[in-house]
Structures are given as structure tokens and as C-alpha cells.
Amino acid sequence: MNRVAVIGAGASGYFAAIHAAAQGCVVTILEKTSKSLSKVKVSGGGRCNVTHAAFENRLLVKNYPRGEKFLKVSFEKFSVKNTIDWFESRGVKLKIEQDGRMFPVSDDSESIIKALEKEASKLHVIIKYQFSVASIEKNEGCFKIKSSQNEELHFDQIIVCTGGSPKLQGFDFLSKLGHKINPPIPSLFTFNTPHDPIKSLMGISVPDAFVKLEGTKLSYQGPLLITHWGISGPAVLKLSAFGARWLADTSYKAKAHIRWVSNWTEESLHTDLNSFKSKHPKKKISSNPLFGLPSRLWEHFVEKSEISIEEIWINISKKQLNRLIQNLFCYIVTIDGKTTFKEEFVTAGGVSLDEVNPNTLESKLVSGLYFAGEVLDIDGITGGFNFQAAWTTGYIAGTYISNKG
Template identity: 50%
Template sequence: MKIGIIGGGAAGFFAAIQAKTNYPESTVIIIEKSKKLLAKVKISGGGRCNVTNAETSISELSKAYPRGGKQLKKLFQEFGNEHTLEWFTSRDVPLYAQEDQRVFPVSDNSQSIVDCLMSEVEKLGITIKMESTVKQLEKTVGGINVFFDDVNSLFFNKVIVASGGSPKKDGLRWLEKLGHEIKSPVPSLFTFNMPKEKVKSLMGVAVENATTKIQGEKLVGNGPLLITHWGMSGPAVLVLSSFGARLLADKNYQFNLQVNWTNEQNQDVVREEIQAIISEHGQKQLQNMRPYNLPSRLWVFLLEKAELPLTQKWDEIGKKGVHKLIEVLANDVYEVSGKTTFKEEFVTCGGVSLNSVNMKTMESKHLPGLYFAGEVLDIDAITGGYNFQAAWTTGFIAGKLNS
């Protein structure tokens, strides 16, 4: 049997390794369009490679996927994050989980993961064909012809497409021509630009737990929030950009962001906190008593935004002052205009619709013998190792080549 794997990234490598392991007599060829293999693995997690997430509940794990979570929930039972940990560990790549559940190699170097996958491919005798762009696929007797141009093609009995996310629908036309429904790709997992907002002067300030909302929408994010020189980042923002990928694309990335710096959903509780400070520390100046342990630079900025003098005493602010503080603490608003890719981790929402794929086997419903794995599918997740886990899982299932 000849098996072709289109794409030399995480999903492609994993699918190739599984296919060759399951069918040792077969010829397996990885076809990569660029000069680089496993490029995303190399740069992810700041060059440390966030391999997976240590969440122990499959149902919680699947909630990290705005698209594809329901389908992955079933697949994780077959190959989930615990299997990933075991797979790398048993190949002499020890892993560890941080407090936030993100899993990295003990070496803290993505090269450990790259070397492990490369060595497995070498050991199994898998061939790699570089700088080869696939233009089209064509059904033929006993398999599929993979065309690189009008003349040159290779025949395979089975083909696994693991070509990664495409920023534009045009990049997926060759799959659409075969009858697959394509969900238009839009960016996911990005940070918010705030060109008009003064808050950027606080770059580097982080709040451990904030709640974020897109004004006028139901979407809510929470977690750490980081102020950057272009706007805001951190999990509280990335969760919104991931779950709101289509919504924010429709708004052309122009919207208002509501920030609740207290992470307290009930404003009466915020009022009580302020009243308690007034009762106990009424003679102190506003700038010297920070509610919710906010970073001092942020607190000074919020007081100025609320037009309350820094040197005013707490027991002098009156009802009006209390109201202003509640607004700025629990309902602060910033104008967002544009987005920035989160680090170099380019993630898209969109791709081959899961309706076009048998999600038990990853086989195409339109072309027998064709399978899918990784980001080419309409599956994506928030940051935290989840996107790689989807690549390992779908690669593992596709590599079984079950029809």
C-alpha cells in the first residue's frame, strides 16, 4: 500500500507515524510544500512547545474548542492528552505540567519534540518530499492521484491531508472542488489593538483575574489580562478572540471591550468592598489604598480616568465618587480597532467542514481513501496546548486508515 501524507507539520508527522506503525509493509511519503518541517512545533510556546494540556476531565478538555469540541470529546477517548503524555514519555521525552496545566518538555526546548518526531519517522523508514505543493487530487482506480502541476503526479492508495490552516478560502479550493464544504477561514487567537487608548502607556502591567466582554454581545472571557504597547492580550482576551472569531471578523475588528478589573460579577459586592475601605481607611488618600490588590500603575490610571484626585481622602469621595469607582472598576470600556496575531501562533477558525468528514475515522465523505488531520479541519482551540492535542488526536485516528 502507498500512503501519501500532505503536510509536514504536527498532524502530518503523527498521521504518517501511525499509518506506518499500523501498516508496516506500506510505503509512506510525507509531502511538504515549504523548506521547513514541523515549523509550528519549533516556534510554539515561545520555542518551548506547549505539547498538550494536563486537564484530566475529557469533558472539560473538549470545552477549550469553540469549533470541534463535541466531535473531539469522543475521539479523546481513543487518543487523548493522557495518551499524548505516554507517547512522548515512552520515547524518552519527559514532560511536565505547569500550574496553568500547560504541558512542556522537561528540556523546555521545542527541539526535543521535533527531534523525537523526526527520529520516529527515520526509524520507520518514512520518506519526506520537500518543496512540493499539491495542486489537486483526482480519484483513480484503486486510489488517488496527487498532482503537483498539470503533468507531475504521484499515485497513492490512501491520502491523508494535514496541510494546516489556510488564511484564505482560495488555499482550500482544491479540496472544495472534490465536494467538501469549506468554512471560510478567519483568524482566531489574536490580541486586541487599541490605537486611540491611553491605557497602552501601562504596557507590561498584568492583572491576575479580569473579566472581559464584547459590548452588546453575550461573549465573556476571564483570566489573566496583560496590557501591551498596542492594546490588550492574555487569556482573558484570547478566549474572546477564539470563541468570537467569526463575530469579530463580521465587526471588522471594530468594537468596544468592557473590562471588569475586579472579576466580581455582582456590582453590589464591589460597592461593599469600596464602602469597607471608606469605613476602615477613610483618612487615607485614594492613591494609597488599592482595592482588589490592583497594580499601582493601573490604579492611578483608573483614578485619573474616573476624574478623582489621587490625593483625595477616601471618606471625601461621596456617593458620586463611589459610583465613578464602581464604573471604572467593574465596567471599564475601551475602543478596539484591529488585531495582532498572538506571538507567531497563527490559528484559523474555518477549514474543511466537519460535516464533510466521517468524524469516527477522519475519512472524507466525498472521496473514499482520503482522510484529514489537524488544522485543515474546522477545529481550533484557545491557547494552552489544545491545538496540538487536536493535531495528535486527529493524526492518530486518520493514521488508522479505517474506512
Template identity: 45%
Template sequence: MNIAIIGGGAAGFFLAINLKQLSPNITVTIFEKNTTVLAKVLVSGGGRCNLTNSFASIDSLHQAYPRGDKLLKRALRIFNHLDTYKWFEDMGIKLVTQEDDCVFPLSQNSNEIIECFKSLSKELGIIVKTSYNLSSITFNDKYALTFNQDNERVQYFNAVVITTGGSPKAEGLNYLETLGHKIVAPVPSLFTFNIPEDPIRELMGIVAENTIVSLQGTNIKASGALLITHWGMSGPAILKLSSYGARILNDKQYRFKILVNWVNEVNCDTITDYLNSIAAKNPNMKVSNVRPYDISSRLWHFLLNKAEIPLDRKWGELGKKGINKIMNRLSNDEYSVHGKGSFRDEFVTSGGVSLESINFNTMESKSCKNMYFAGEVLDIDGITGGFNLQAAWTTAYIAAKAISQQLKEN
């Protein structure tokens, strides 16, 4: 039996390795269009490879996966984050779970994961071919594939697995649509916000640890740390918001307004009462010298200026109007976003092959027998924190198990 895997990324290698472990006598070939394999694994987590997440802070799977959560919930019963943890540790890679629930190799080096995959592939006899770009695929008893190498020589396979990752353009998935699969137009997910010509950028490098950021005019919001950059805003809260609002933000052509709650307190009366208590205790102190909610000094001064409160004004002189101005700035600070920036740790798209086209128990195509899918080519995407790689491991494992079972039955 001859199996082709199209795409030499995380899902492709994980699937190939698990498949060969389950069915050692089959021939498995990975075809990668680029000159190197596992490129995204290399840069994941800032070069440390955020393998998965402990899911400890996730109350609902929809929090982690804005799209695909319902079917993925079922898939995670077969292979979840605990299985991922055990799999890599069984392969000799020690893992560590950080305070933010992200799981990394103890070495903090993504090369350890890459070398593990390459070593296992060699040991198991998996064939890896780079610079092989798929030119055509047809089916008649077997799959006939041609590549832009080997003078377009036709190669035949009993089964094909598509693990090509996220496609930035729908045209890259046209061949799958021709084969009967529904394609959800891909749009970017997980990106930073450009806020040009706004003085906030002068605070670059400051992190507000506990914020709520919302998309104005919608119910979409995200919480977490916010990083001010020289181009605008980044950090977990912004990245999550970009994921939750991926399709709406694309429709808006990345021109929209956000509201920042710098203190993660949604009750305005609670903020007002707290500010009044500060004023009562420190009536003769300058407003600039007493910072509520442990806000950084530079950010506090910036917000006071934006609220038109003189830095040398005393707390006792603020009055109801002054307190209200500060409360509004802390809880409802508006910024205009004009464009998106890149997030180099993860390159994620929302969209791909519709889950309606897939049997999620096996990852097999509903329209093409013996064609399987795994990874980000599917219309599943998660927030930052190891969730996208977990989806890759889960779908790849299920596909490998299903292919192996199919071979046994035949």
C-alpha cells in the same frame, strides 16, 4: 500500499509515525510545500512547544474548543491528553505540567519534539519531501497527485491524508471543495487587540492577573490574566475572547468595544461594599495609597484618573458618588478596539473542512474514499493552552488507526 500525507506539520508527522508503527510494510510519504517541516511546532508555546493541556480547569469542552467540541468529545475517548502524555514519554521525552495546566517538554525546548519526530521518521523509513506544493489531485481507483516539482509528474497513491493546517484564505481549500467537501470560510482566531491612541498603552508591561473581558453587546466573555501592551491588550483573557468571538469579530471588521472587569467580581454590590469598608477603615488615607484587590499602583492611578477621582482625595471624602465611579471603573471599563495584532506562539484559524464532510470515527472523507483529514485543516479550533495541538494529535491518531485497519481488511 502507498500513502501520501499532504502537509509536514504536527498532524502530518504524528499521523505518519503512528501509521508506520501500526503498518510497517506500507510506504508513507510526507509532502511539505515549504522548505522546512514542523515550523509551527517550533514556535508553539514561545519556542517551548505547548504539547497539550491537563484539562483540569475545563468544565465543558466548549470552553476549550469554541468550534468542533461535540465531535471532538467523541474523538477524545479514543486518544486524549493522557494518551498524548504517555506517547511522548514513551518516546523518551519527559514532560511537565505547569500551574496553568499547560504541558511542555521538561527541556522547555520545542526542538526536542522536532528532533523526536525527525528521528522516528528516519527510523521508520518515512519519506519526507520539502518544497512540494500540491498542484492537482484526481481519483480513479488510485489518487493521482501532481506537484510543482518533478515537472508535474503524476504520482499514484492508494490513500491520501490532508494535514495542511489552517488556511488563511478559502481559496487555499478550493481543491477540496471541488472534491465534494463543504468548506467553512476561514477567519483568524487567537489574536491580540489593537487599542490605538488610548492612554492605557502607557501602562505596557502591566499584567492584571484576574480579569473578565466581555464583548459589548453580546454574551461572549472570557476570564484570566490580561497583559497591557504598547499596541493595546493581550494575555490569556484577550486571546480566549478572540477565539470565542472569532466569527463575530471578523464580521465587525475588528472594530468593536470591550468591557474589562479588572477584579473578576461580577456583583457590583459586592464591589461597592468592599470599597465602602476600605473607606470606613481608612477615612484619612489618600485614595491613591490604598489599592483594592491588589491592583498594581500604576493601573490603580490610571483608573482613578479615568474615573475623575483626584489622587490626593481621601477615602472618607469620596461619598456615594465617588465610590460608585470607582466601582464602575473596576467592573465595567470600556475600550474601543480598532484592529487585531498577531499572537506569535500560535497561529490559528477558525474554519476549514466542515466536520459534516468527515466520518469522525475514522477521519475519512464522506465523499472521497481513502481520503483522510487531520489537524487544523478541519473546522476545529481551540483556545490557547495546548488545545490545538491536542486536536492535531487526536485526529491524526484516529486517522492512522483507521488507515491501518483498512489495510488489514483489504
């Protein structure tokens, strides 16, 4: 009988355990805390953003700043469609929201948790809580796992699903087995702009901005939100993921350029503003916001362009008009720090993908050792992509380990 340890009771851990047990393995999940599926519970504000309606794998992989090539192979084995089918066949129907995110119809993460727990229970998966792995050794084809309390367990094969760790030490037990660890850094965070007056406009959002990091080709477009600490929203969070390494190297000190409507050109702005000026020469500039921009945001641009609150369009100088265009088309904010949401914490970094087989998720260095989920150097942007990677890698590791065993 093949004895399998799954280290970590998160999404990938449960999925790996279920698929290994389904084919006859005796599976024990080792979880260092007293709870399981914690991230599943809080994801999407407690609704659980299960996956994303990206049904073409070639488009799906574009949402992973790290791991795109690796996942091209893995998604052929377990795709978004497979995820939907798996949950729906267990009574959990999913729905697609306007932005492509997928949630259970119940809008309750408990639906997902119960489906996973019920399946694990049916397959007699054992869960051992408060077992923090201190070391793994392999002798004569058998793995010895020691806990930080010096408890010792023996298994034939192991799937590591410990998730991301904010510190490199969290991967020590894998480094000692010879695996290269790419240092963990935060991904998915907001840009703090403590010295920019724009933060006084907290709560204002625009639906489709374009944000670029100065001195790079890194950019993203989408909804942008102004907060009391700086700028946030999907455009910023997704840009932070693609720029995670670069931003870490700058110690989170950089400049971001914002185009407040993504499809603007400087020419089109110039034409539109001059057209409005000729049609409404006596209208006050500050009290007539254009382009559907929130009035407080428009007033901020007018003030920053050194246009008085009483100024009418006919009196605007060429210099003032150019400044207004600049603030609309390329508003520059100085980033100084970041804010990471702990419940949605995602790391870039982890086990180097060069040392893992994407077809099986088995280590190329240690036979019988497998990986799934965020412990690998794989991370996705917001929108259900990290969970999809968890289901896919968990499925492959669990299925292949049981076939091999």
C-alpha cells in the same frame, strides 16, 4: 502494498505518517516548504506546549470553540493520557505547569521534534520537500497528485494535514473534490484599542480579570495584559477564539467590558470601598491602591473617575464613588482592529466537519481521502489544545487508513 500520501509535515502530518507506516503502509510526506515541524519548533517560546493536563474528555472538549462535538468522539480513541504515554515511551518525559500546560521536561521543542523524526525514520517514512500540491484527482481507486511544478505522483490513499490557511484559495484543491470549506478567519489575537488611554499603561497585568464582548454572551476570565496596542493576555486571546466569527463580522470593531477582578460584584465593591473610607478617611485615594491592583492602574481609575490626585476618602462624593466602581467593575474599551502573532497563527475555518467521519477521519464524499489537524474546521484556545487535536486526529487518520488499506 498500500501507498499513502500525507500532505503536510506538521504535527498532525508526522503523527498520521508514523501511525500509517507502523502498520505496513508505504508513506510519503509531501511538504510545500523546505522545513518540517515548524510550528512545533516555535510553540511555547521554543519549549513546545505539547498538550494540556485536561484528563477528562468532557472538560477537554470545552476548550475548542469549533469542533467540540466532533472531538468528543475522536478523544475517546486518543486522549491526553495517550499523548503523554506515546512521548514518554519514546524517552520524552512531560511536566505539568501551574496553569495545566504540559511541556517536555527539557523545556526544549527539539525533544519533541527528535522523537517524531526518529520514529518516522525508523518506519521508513519518506519526506519530499518543496512539493506544493496543486490538484488531486481520483481515477479507478487511485489518487493522482499534481504539484505546482507539474510533477505527478500516484497513491492509493491520502491524508491531508496542510494546517490552516489564511486565505480561502489555500483550500482550492479540496473544494474541487467537492468539499465545503468554512471560510478561514484568524483566531487567537489581541484586541487593539488605539484610541483608549489605557494603552499608555503597557506592561501592567492583572491575574484574574473578566472580559465580555458588549452585545453578546461571549466572555472569558483569566490573566489580562495591557500592551502598547491594547489588551492581551490569556483572557483576551481565549475570548478572541470563541468570538472569532462574531468579531470578524464586525470588522474587529466592538466594545469590551472589563471587570478587573473576576469575582467582584457591584455590591461587594461598594461595601469594600465604603469600609475603607470609614477606616481611613484621611488617606489619599490615588496613592493608596486597593484590591492588590498595580498602583499605576489604580491611579488611572482614580483619574478617569474625575477624582483629584490630592483627594482624601472623606471628601469623595457619591457621584465620584459610583464612577470609580464603574471603572473597576465595568471598564469599557473600544476595540478597533486586532494583532495576530504569525508564529502562533491559528485559524478558525477549514473543511466542514459535516463531511468527515469523526471515528475514522475519512471524507464522507471521497473514499480513501482523510484529514487531520487544523485543515479541519477545528481550533482550540491557547494552552496545548491545538496540538492535542493534531495528535488525536493524526493518530486516528493514520491508524484507520492503514487498517482499511
